[in-house]
Every structure is written in structure tokens, then in C-alpha cells.
Amino acid sequence: MKTLFAVIVWTFCAFSAVAQSTPLPSWNDGAAKRAIIAFVEAVTTPGSPDFVATSERIATFDNDGALWVEQPIYTQAFFIVDRMKALAPANPQWRDNPLFAAVIDKGLAGLSGASEHDLAALVGATHGGMTPAEFRAIVAEWLKSARHPRFQKQFDQLVYQPMLEVLDYFRANGFKTYIVSGGGVEFVRAFAERVYGIPPEQVIGSRAKLKFESRDGRATLVRDGSIEFIDDKAGKVVAIEQIIGRRPLAAFGNSDGDFEMLQWTTQAGGRRLGVIVHHTDDVREYAYDRSSSVGRLNRALDQAHAEGWTLVNMKSDWNAIFR
Amino acid sequence: MKTLFAVIVWTFCAFSAVAQSTPLPSWNDGAAKRAIIAFVEAVTTPGSPDFVATSERIATFDNDGALWVEQPIYTQAFFIVDRMKALAPANPQWRDNPLFAAVIDKGLAGLSGASEHDLAALVGATHGGMTPAEFRAIVAEWLKSARHPRFQKQFDQLVYQPMLEVLDYFRANGFKTYIVSGGGVEFVRAFAERVYGIPPEQVIGSRAKLKFESRDGRATLVRDGSIEFIDDKAGKVVAIEQIIGRRPLAAFGNSDGDFEMLQWTTQAGGRRLGVIVHHTDDVREYAYDRSSSVGRLNRALDQAHAEGWTLVNMKSDWNAIFR
Structure with missing residues (x-):
């Protein structure tokens, strides 16, 4: 039994050594x-x-x-743009905001020159009014369909x-x-x-x-x-x-x-x-x-x-x- | 070998069962x-x-x-009182604050009737101006010497x-x-x-x-x-x-x-x-x-x-x- 135990231990250690050597x-x-x-x-x-x-x-x-x-920009920025476009029909008042309108019409290009304050406003408009679990589900769903523009x-x-x-x-x-x-x-x-x-x-x-x-x-x-x-x-x-x-x-x-x-x-x-x-x-x-x-x-x-x-x-x- | 394995498993399970049964x-x-x-x-x-x-x-x-x-009160309140007394000699201006003076003179009794705002002021005076690691070390040291008033x-x-x-x-x-x-x-x-x-x-x-x-x-x-x-x-x-x-x-x-x-x-x-x-x-x-x-x-x-x-x-x- 001692021998068998030694064999088991040796086999395990040898396996670990191989696993760890590369x-x-x-x-x-x-x-x-x-x-x-x-x-x-x-x-x-x-x-x-x-x-x-x-x-x-x-x-x-x-x-x-x-x-x-x-x-070319943080993934979450792509998400923000897509959310803004998806929610725009239900939020017609967004067109009164030049930044929001630019993002809805031009996508990422509409974000150029946006300040940190602008980005916070976009996050506020698109990421709020739901539970954290609902938000995570929206992100998970979005990740299935969204594609990176260069790597597709x-x-x-x-x-x-x-x-x-x-x-x-x-x-x-x-x-x-x-x-x-x-x-x-x-x-x-x-x-x-x-x-x-x-x-x-x-x-x-x-x-x-x-x-x-x-x-x-x-x-x-x-x-x-x-x-x-x-x-x-x-x-x-x-x-x-x-x-x-x-x-x-x-x-x-x-x-x-x-x-x-x-x-x-x-x-x-x-x-x-x-x-x-x-x-x-x-x-x-x-x-x-x-x-x-x-x-x-x-x-x-x-x-x-x-x-x-x-x-x-x-x-x-x-x-x-x-x- | 199969039998030995079964014995080992049985022994292990039996041991677990004993450990878990109580x-x-x-x-x-x-x-x-x-x-x-x-x-x-x-x-x-x-x-x-x-x-x-x-x-x-x-x-x-x-x-x-x-x-x-x-x-009779949260342990951290005992800590606050002891810190206030310990730091009082180096902070003579504390006597100008009636609450601080009461705590320094009467200890816990000086806390009676203190509002949440008052407690925040006490925490601010006694818990600030140091790194988190220094603060933890002070607490650990205090725990060694402080005694609960009833259980000693x-x-x-x-x-x-x-x-x-x-x-x-x-x-x-x-x-x-x-x-x-x-x-x-x-x-x-x-x-x-x-x-x-x-x-x-x-x-x-x-x-x-x-x-x-x-x-x-x-x-x-x-x-x-x-x-x-x-x-x-x-x-x-x-x-x-x-x-x-x-x-x-x-x-x-x-x-x-x-x-x-x-x-x-x-x-x-x-x-x-x-x-x-x-x-x-x-x-x-x-x-x-x-x-x-x-x-x-x-x-x-x-x-x-x-x-x-x-x-x-x-x-x-x-x-x-x-x-």
C-alpha cells in the first residue's frame, strides 16, 4: 500500500511538473x-x-x-452609442441635445470632442433607470450581436x-x-x-x-x-x-x-x-x-x-x- | 487496487460523515x-x-x-473615547468643543445625547491624518489593552x-x-x-x-x-x-x-x-x-x-x- 501510494504521489507530482514547466x-x-x-x-x-x-x-x-x-475606442463607448440609438425613438427629447443628436445620427463620430462631462451625460441617459441585474443582462445581450469595426x-x-x-x-x-x-x-x-x-x-x-x-x-x-x-x-x-x-x-x-x-x-x-x-x-x-x-x-x-x-x-x- | 480505492473512499466518506454529523x-x-x-x-x-x-x-x-x-455601546465607541483621551494633550484646542471636552473628561458618559453628526466629528478628529495601515495597527494595539466594562x-x-x-x-x-x-x-x-x-x-x-x-x-x-x-x-x-x-x-x-x-x-x-x-x-x-x-x-x-x-x-x- 505504501508503494502504491508512492506511485500515486509520484504520478501526480510528475504531472504537475509537466503542467508547470510550460x-x-x-x-x-x-x-x-x-x-x-x-x-x-x-x-x-x-x-x-x-x-x-x-x-x-x-x-x-x-x-x-x-x-x-x-x-479605436473603449468597448463601453460602442455600447453607449448603440444604446443611444436603440433608445432614441422612445426619447424624442434627446434631439434637443446637440451631443445626443450627433451620436444618434453619426454614431461614434458624433462623440469626437466630447468632454468627460459629456460622456457622463451619455452614460446617465443610457445606463440608468434599471436594476443592476437588468443592466448586466442588456450588456450580455449586446455583446452577442455587436462587432468590432476592424476585426469584425x-x-x-x-x-x-x-x-x-x-x-x-x-x-x-x-x-x-x-x-x-x-x-x-x-x-x-x-x-x-x-x-x-x-x-x-x-x-x-x-x-x-x-x-x-x-x-x-x-x-x-x-x-x-x-x-x-x-x-x-x-x-x-x-x-x-x-x-x-x-x-x-x-x-x-x-x-x-x-x-x-x-x-x-x-x-x-x-x-x-x-x-x-x-x-x-x-x-x-x-x-x-x-x-x-x-x-x-x-x-x-x-x-x-x-x-x-x-x-x-x-x-x-x-x-x-x-x- | 479497486478494493483499496473503495476502502480509501469509504474511510474518507465515513470520516466526513462524522465530521459533518455534529x-x-x-x-x-x-x-x-x-x-x-x-x-x-x-x-x-x-x-x-x-x-x-x-x-x-x-x-x-x-x-x-x-x-x-x-x-452597552458599540466597541468602536470605546475606541473613539480612548483615542480622544490619548490624543487630547496634543490637541488642547479640543477643549473649546463642549462635546469633545465632555468625552475627554467623562468618557462614555460624555457621549450621551450625541447626534450622528457629533459622532462623525469625533471620528474625524480621532480617526484621520494617518494611513489605513497605521490606523489598523492602532486598533490592533488598542484591542490588546482595552477591556469590556462588565466582562473585564x-x-x-x-x-x-x-x-x-x-x-x-x-x-x-x-x-x-x-x-x-x-x-x-x-x-x-x-x-x-x-x-x-x-x-x-x-x-x-x-x-x-x-x-x-x-x-x-x-x-x-x-x-x-x-x-x-x-x-x-x-x-x-x-x-x-x-x-x-x-x-x-x-x-x-x-x-x-x-x-x-x-x-x-x-x-x-x-x-x-x-x-x-x-x-x-x-x-x-x-x-x-x-x-x-x-x-x-x-x-x-x-x-x-x-x-x-x-x-x-x-x-x-x-x-x-x-x-
Whole structure:
């Protein structure tokens, strides 16, 4: 029986070793892949000076541009435009608003030059007056029919295969993986579990104001259309502290909107990992950084070396882009 | 080998059966204990019409009065008074404020008649100007020396043994256990993992406003002393949706502050559990409900039957009170 047990254990360990010897297959061998693997091994190997208990293994991931495509504009902007068009017939008064009329008539083109305040107004008009569950159902339904203008695929198919492998690799090593997105938290929750394997309680994002109502004695929550919290830049750090209450061990981002989250993570002391996905591949995806209005990467690119952040060169580090 | 395997499986199952046949030992056999066990078995037994996948098993617990003592006043109020006295010498201007002077001179007695606005001012004066990590360290240190005036024990020893067993029992059955407290989230995090086995990311509470600062290039968060969010009554439902993003399967509370959370949980459809700990034991703990200013239980007591909530009679249902 002892022998049989040993065989079972050996078989299991051998299998695990094989499974673990080839993580991140869509990553070319290079500095970025090596840095990620070296970090995970350092914090998870018992006896390592950098070993961290499983309960402390938190990794945070930006979504737009870090886990899925964000060009030519954030996916949620496509959603807003489609919702505006769909709801326009029932809201004839929207034509009195020049911005709303432009979006209804010209789609995304009507958004050009819109300020943050304008965008909030669009979100308010199209994302409010329903329960969070109803909103998630609308997003889920929309994702089935909407197509990315260049790739002509569903948006949830335009997720980065190498990053899905990172999520799996971290989770296989005991990490809790969180999304920390500037997008709306309920928008991201509508697909995060199915697409990324990330449950709703591990999605942090910008928040709509919720109003509690008792309707005939039934407890109800309604999105009132206003934005309560923008989960971007320093907001990401505030949300991480308020919701997670631990400093992450690792953070992945791609733009200046992730600068503070990367700092908060890698300046915490002990072994940490900060990673920036640099969009350098205009053939397979897009190439943009300092001058892009979407996913602008300027300050974080300047500081990456000094802060010890790992830059991922999408063109040379990834042998596959999409799932 | 097949036989050996069968023996191993049998041994394992037998062991599990023994382990599971005696949950909740500090609960007397009665309607409350039976309702809790029947619920857990219904949602976790494969093939049961009420079976729920592990990922959906969320249970939320109020803290003050549901997991630990809240009389004669909330533990955090003792903390506020002690902080005010400790910081008074360095803040002579506090004597110009009649409420502050009363608390410094008379302790808890100085708090009588204080409004919610007054309490916010006390929290602002004593809980701000430090990082969340510094604040948690102060709370943890205070818990070691402070004593409950009646029981003369540390506050974190005055946690309810029967509820610790409920937490363990739910977790052993695949539930994620969350605290949803009116107390400050960082105050509760200072002991929740050690005392309840609940990690920081599963503690939801009232929130101080956090300010992000870059000090010589170092990312820093500072509590500015103001209260951003009160996690009580309907606020508990809003926070559950924003942070967890799922409706709980089970909720435990003890006061009208938990009314909306209980409704939100048990009105969600499918098999649910709502439990109210009714403080009925003035010998071993306290007896209070409708007329108490702390942990008032009136509306929820009236509605418990109609809503199908389980009432725990502390005096008769619990054969032990404290850990």
C-alpha cells in the first residue's frame, strides 16, 4: 500500500511538473516572460526569501488595453452609442441635445470632442433607470450581436490570449486575480466570469449610484444614472484599499491610468511585480502610446525603468494576440 | 487496487460523515439550529432542487451584536473615547468643543445625547491624518489593552462561540463569508482575519474618505477624517451589490440596521436564509430589542415571521455564549 501510494504521489507530482514547466505558451522567451515567471516562483516557492502566504497573493489587472482591445475606442463607448440609438425613438427629447443628436445620427463620430462631462451625460441617459441585474443582462445581450469595426468579431473574442494565460498561471499559483478597471463595474461583470474566469466580487470598476427602493415591500436597487466613483488613476488605489484592503503583489496595466496602481503595488516593499502591456503591433493589433487619446501611455513609459516595471512589447513578446 | 480505492473512499466518506454529523455544537437542538442546517444541506447537496454552485455561495454577517457584543455601546465607541483621551494633550484646542471636552473628561458618559453628526466629528478628529495601515495597527494595539466594562475581557474575546461555529460550518460547505458592518471597514479588518477567519477583502463596512498623495514620488493613502459612506440599513444592500455583485444566499443580523440586507437576501428567489440573533439573555449577555438605542430590533422583529426569517433566541438556542 505504501508503494502504491508512492506511485500515486509520484504520478501526480510528475504531472504537475509537466503542467508547470510550460506556463505562458503564447509568450516568446524573453525578458518579460522571464520576469513574470521569476516573480511567481519567488513568491510561491516555500523556503524562498520572497515567499508569500496564499492568502496574501493578490494580483490586479486593468481591463481595457490590458486584457482586451481598447482601440479605436473603449468597448463601453460602442455600447453607449448603440444604446443611444436603440433608445432614441422612445426619447424624442434627446434631439434637443446637440451631443445626443450627433451620436444618434453619426454614431461614434458624433462623440469626437466630447468632454468627460459629456460622456457622463451619455452614460446617465443610457445606463440608468434599471436594476443592476437588468443592466448586466442588456450588456450580455449586446455583446452577442455587436462587432468590432476592424476585426469584425465580438468584443469578448478580442481578449488577449497571453493575458488569459497569465490569469490562469497566477490562479494556478494561488493568486486571487482582480480586475481594476476604469470601465463600469457592472459592465465588466456582465462578461468577466465567463471570459476571464473572474467572479463578480473580484471586479472593481467605476460605479453608478445605486438607489434602494422598497416597491410593495420588495427590496429593489435601481441605477439612477449618475456616476458615483471613477475608478481610474489614483481612484484605482483608493478602490483597491477600500474593497480589497491589501496591497497587491502584482499589477498589470497599459496606460497612464494605471500609473498610481503600479506605484502602489511595486512600492509596497518586498518582492512585487509591475507590468505594462505596450501596444507595439499595428499589424496584429494596434501601435500607440504617448499621443493616443485612448489608453495614453506617456508618464508610465517614462517611469517604467526607474520604478522597475516590466514592459511587454506586444509585437515581439507575444506569439499570439487573441484568444 | 479497486478494493483499496473503495476502502480509501469509504474511510474518507465515513470520516466526513462524522465530521459533518455534529455541526454547531454550541447550538441547542431547536428550530433555529435545524433551519440553519436544513438550509445548508439543501443548497449544497448535489441533486437537491435547491442546489447552488460553490461560486454562488455567499453569506453575509453583521458584526456588532451578531458576531460580538455591542452593549452597552458599540466597541468602536470605546475606541473613539480612548483615542480622544490619548490624543487630547496634543490637541488642547479640543477643549473649546463642549462635546469633545465632555468625552475627554467623562468618557462614555460624555457621549450621551450625541447626534450622528457629533459622532462623525469625533471620528474625524480621532480617526484621520494617518494611513489605513497605521490606523489598523492602532486598533490592533488598542484591542490588546482595552477591556469590556462588565466582562473585564478584551473585546475580541467577546465574540459569540455559536456564530464562530456558523462561520466555520458555512465555509466548510463552500461559502464565502462576508462581514457587512456599520462599523468602520478598517476598524473591523484590524481583527477580522485573526478572530473570525475573514480576510480583509471580505470585510465591508463604513468607509473613511481616502486621499491619494505622492510624497517624494512615493504613493501614499491618507485617511482625511471624513466619512464617505455609512454601511447601515439600505447602505448595506448598496455596498453588497457594488462590492460583491451577487445577492447573498444567507444573511445574519440582529437589528433594524440589518432589515434591508435581510430582505435583499431572502427576497431574491430560490432557497435563502435570513437569521436574526435576538438578544434575550440578560444573565449571560444582554436582553434588549425594541427600545434599545444600541442595536434596536423593532421593525425586523415585527416582520420576521412574514419574511420567513429565523429568530435565534440567545437564551434557549445557545448553550455557550462566548468563545
